[in-house]
Amino acid sequence: MPDDVKEVTALRDRKKARQRAALLQAAAELFRERGYDRTRMEDIATLADVSTPTVYNYFATKQGVLTELLKQDRLDQLKPVEALLRHPPEDPAEALAQLIHTNMAPLRRTEDKLLWREMLAAIVRAHDHEQDEFDSNRAVFKRHIQRLLEHFVKAGRISPSIPLAQAAELIYAINAYDLRYLLAAESHTPEMIRDMARRQMALLLAGWETATPAKSPSSAPTARKRKTHR
Structure with missing residues (x-):
């Protein structure tokens, strides 16, 4: 050309x-x-x-406009999310709390919260199929969650027996609840959500994290026999 x-x-x-x-x-x-x-x-x-x-x-369609707004939001968040995924904190609960916070960090102004309230309400009304464009948008963030979980499984911090897809669904549900809490009042801030997510993730992961293996009796050092004097 x-x-x-x-x-x-x-x-x-x-x-x-x-x-x-x-x-x-x-x-x-x-x-x-x-x-x-x-x-x-x-x-x-x-x-x-x-x-x-x-x-x-x-x-x-107007629904197509809504879908594109959601896609644009995901694109805008991609850079900070990828930075976190490349260099997550050592603690799994803190890493997941920071991921949730990063997802909501831009939602500080009243007008942004108003927009998201309208968008969420419209999504609920329009979402009438098991798999559609709205579900595809949610799947993006669930993949981010699963990447973090996979990282900590490989690092030995989360048990490999945890079903990661289901775990990501559960964490996403908490993220969705936290988003609604953020949007519910002008006084709610992304930092409040981060602190709330820290408590939620610490409680949730308490049953997922690997414990330090206990020493078996055979590996314990044997007590030295005391010499007897006759």
């Missing part, structure tokens, strides 16, 4: 990416202010200053 054609293609791709980002930003603003149900595709187009068909060129 000639260089000038490559340049034109690259410019077109960048323009599409900027337009897509602008549409998602407009949708997020409307979801916060009006709510998901009361926002129409036409409203997104008006706020983004484009035609309604342009919005449909990027997103086939």
Whole structure:
């Protein structure tokens, strides 16, 4: 492909990416202010200053907009999450608590919490299949959890008898509860969630962590017999 054609293609791709980002930003603003149900595709187009068909060129449905917002959130969190996964704390409970905290660290402002309340409510109403795009989004974070668990199994800190897929599901459920707790009040902070997750993970992992093997009686040093003097 000639260089000038490559340049034109690259410019077109960048323009599409900027337009897509602008549409998602407009949708997020409307979801916060009006709510998901009361926002129409036409409203997104008006706020983004484009035609309604342009919005449909990027997103086939409003649910598709919601899915893309969730995907964008996962992409935004990928760098800090990967940094934690590469260099986790030595303590498994602390590592998992930090992972949960990293997942929620950006949710500090009232408007961000409002957006996530709307998104979660919309997800519950729209999620009517066992496997769909929403479940695929959740699967990303569950894989992060399982990677941490696998790390600590290899390090000898978590028992290899623990079923890791089910363990990751359980930790994800705690993460989901903690997210709802964070969103429930303006005064709740990601740091409160981190401290809460530390207690939760310490209790949960108490039955999963490997104990220091006890010495068998045969390996214990024998007591030296005392000499008797007659």
